[in-house]
Amino acid sequence: MSNYFKSFIDDVKARNPDQPEFLQAVKEVAEDIVPYITENAPECIDLKLLERIVEPERIISFRIVWQDDGNNVHVNRGYRVQMNSALGPYKGGLRFSTAVNLSVLKFLAFEQTFKNSLTGLPLGAGKGGADFDPKGKSDNEIMRFCQSFMTELSRHIGAETDVPAGDIGVGEREIGYLFGQYKRLQNNFTGVLTGKGPAWAGSFIRPEATGFGLLYFVERMLYEHGESLKGKTVAISGAGNVAYYAALKAISMGAKVITVSNSNGTVYDANGFSLEKLDFVNSLNRNLQAYTERYAAEYHAGKKPWQFPCDVALPCATQNELDEHDARQLLENGCTCIAEGANMPCTDDAVKIIQQSNIYYAPGKAANAGGVAVSGLEMSQNRLGQQWSADKVDGKLKKIMHDIHDTCVHYGRNKNGAVNYLKGANIGGFVKVAAAMKAQGLV
Numbered sequence: 276m277s278n279y280f281k282s283f284i285d286d287v288k289a290r291n292p293d294q295p296e297f298l299q300a301v302k303e304v305a306e307d308i309v310p311y312i313t314e315n316a317p318e319c320i321d322l323k324l325l326e327r328i329v330e331p332e333r334i335i336s337f338r339i340v341w342q343d344d345g346n347n348v349h350v351n352r353g354y355r356v357q358m359n360s361a362l363g364p365y366k367g368g369l370r371f372s373t374a375v376n377l378s379v380l381k382f383l384a385f386e387q388t389f390k391n392s393l394t395g396l397p398l399g400a401g402k403g404g405a406d407f408d409p410k411g412k413s414d415n416e417i418m419r420f421c422q423s424f425m426t427e428l429s430r431h432i433g434a435e436t437d438v439p440a441g442d443i444g445v446g447e448r449e450i451g452y453l454f455g456q457y458k459r460l461q462n463n464f465t466g467v468l469t470g471k472g473p474a475w476a477g478s479f480i481r482p483e484a485t486g487f488g489l490l491y492f493v494e495r496m497l498y499e500h501g502e503s504l505k506g507k508t509v510a511i512s513g514a515g516n517v518a519y520y521a522a523l524k525a526i527s528m529g530a531k532v533i534t535v536s537n538s539n540g541t542v543y544d545a546n547g548f549s550l551e552k553l554d555f556v557n558s559l560n561r562n563l564q565a566y567t568e569r570y571a572a573e574y575h576a577g578k579k580p581w582q583f584p585c586d587v588a589l590p591c592a593t594q595n596e597l598d599e600h601d602a603r604q605l606l607e608n609g610c611t612c613i614a615e616g617a618n619m620p621c622t623d624d625a626v627k628i629i630q631q632s633n634i635y636y637a638p639g640k641a642a643n644a645g646g647v648a649v650s651g652l653e654m655s656q657n658r659l660g661q662q663w664s665a666d667k668v669d670g671k672l673k674k675i676m677h678d679i680h681d682t683c684v685h686y687g688r689n690k691n692g693a694v695n696y697l698k699g700a701n702i703g704g705f706v707k708v709a710a711a712m713k714a715q716g717l718v
């Protein structure tokens with residue numbers, strides 16, 4: 276790698292000590308962007324485009340005080356990373372998890388910059404959340420936490436400034452409590468959050484969008500290579516929003532889905548999940564082991580799904596959940612396609628192994644962009660004061676995912692004809708943001 280690459284990465288490391296996830300995400304992008312700009316757009320180096328794109332425009336950190344049902348007082352830390360507004364208002368989800376810290380939120384906000392650009396919609400990038408553990412909390416506790424969180428966040432966001440949405444631990448219920456509190460404080464019914472319920476200015480298909488979009492991308496990627504999902508065996512990790520709708524869509528496309536998981540373990544159903552079985556998984560409230568009490572299946576405590584032979588692997592849980600060992604096992608077992616529903620689920624080493632093989636690999640910033648894309652469509656509907664039908668939104672989602680695929684092919688085609696989707700997503704996402712940043716001057 277060039278001297279510029281080395282000095283750029285050394286500088287990011289020095290300026291962001293103890294932020295391994297952020298550094299991982301930056302390195303992965305810089306490996307493709309540095310050679311690209313060196314050859315095609317050297318002015319980006321003088322303009323310090325990369326140095327600017329890795330520096331959040333603003334980070335807000337705040338205290339959240341709330342009371343549990345036993346009247347005990349708790350203090351959590353909340354954040355909003357307002358990463359890049361070159362293309363539109365900051366846009367990206369909120370995560371509630373004990374694993375939330377600045378490294379994680381900055382990597383997510385950084386990835387969001389490229390992902391949101393790839394959607395073709397006017398969306399900047401941000402990410403936020405809190406080190407709050409929603410597991411085991413009552414509905415009232417969740418409501419009080421969300422109200423306290425929004426009491427501070429409300430002064431930093433707005434429909435044309437920053438539009439948060441859900442992510443791990445934040446679904447329609449949390450968005451409802453956050454929205455209610457924002458409205459109460461601002462006396463303003465506005466599209467300040469996406470992922471709202473369809474009865475209160477939300478978009479149809481937003482809950483489904485990330486999982487469905489992932490499968491539209493996979494379908495297109497396989498089609499590009501003369502294949503389809505029909506009859507393929509699919510291993511999925513996670514059992515939350517993205518995993519559930521990815522599984523539903525995979526099944527409807529004729530695939531057999533054999534696993535779901537959470538941080539405690541994996542359910543392996545060799546017969547394949549049906550819609551009814553997936554609804555049962557949803558009702559288990561994290562106790563996946565109980566699945567085997569109703570259906571013939573195996574529960575593997577503490578294990579991940581990647582040990583089971585599959586054609587397609589869809590990591591849909593969290594970052595760095597698929598490591599080098601998992602990647603080798605998938606390849607040895609004949610897996611031919613890995614597409615990321617989660618953000619950065621493959622470790623750096625796993626990506627290297629996958630890239631050295633000739634299987635199809637779709638990075639999250641391209642393959643899971645369907646969620647934020649439909650959030651963008653929700654913003655459009657809110658501005659227009661309209662609600663589009665589910666069919667219309669689904670049609671637009673499919674087209675956006677196919678366009679993202681084609682952008683990856685355009686920028687990722689190697690000299691030997693093979694497509695490097697990671698390179699395509701990185702460069703395809705970068706060019707638009709870089710052009711906007713150049714046009715907007717030294718800000």
Ligand SMILES: NC(=O)C1=CN([C@@H]2O[C@H](COP(=O)(O)OP(=O)(O)OC[C@H]3O[C@@H](n4cnc5c(N)ncnc54)[C@H](O)[C@@H]3O)[C@@H](O)[C@H]2O)C=CC1
Nearest residue numbers: 442443444485513514515516517537538592593617618646
């Ligand atoms: N919800 C959305 O629209 C989008 C989500 N994503 C990404 O998809 C991933 C999943 O998000 P959601 O499904 O929305 O969250 P969720 O909260 O609905 O589900 C997360 C699932 O992952 C499991 N999980 C969490 N940590 C784990 C670990 N260490 N090991 C194994 N399983 C673990 C949880 O038990 C849960 O089943 C995240 O990486 C998120 O950033 C990406 C794009 C959009």
Ligand SMILES: O=C(O)CCC(=O)C(=O)O
Nearest residue numbers: 366367368440646647650
């Ligand atoms: O819909 C949104 O704004 C959030 C999507 C998101 O957080 C993501 O793409 O990772």
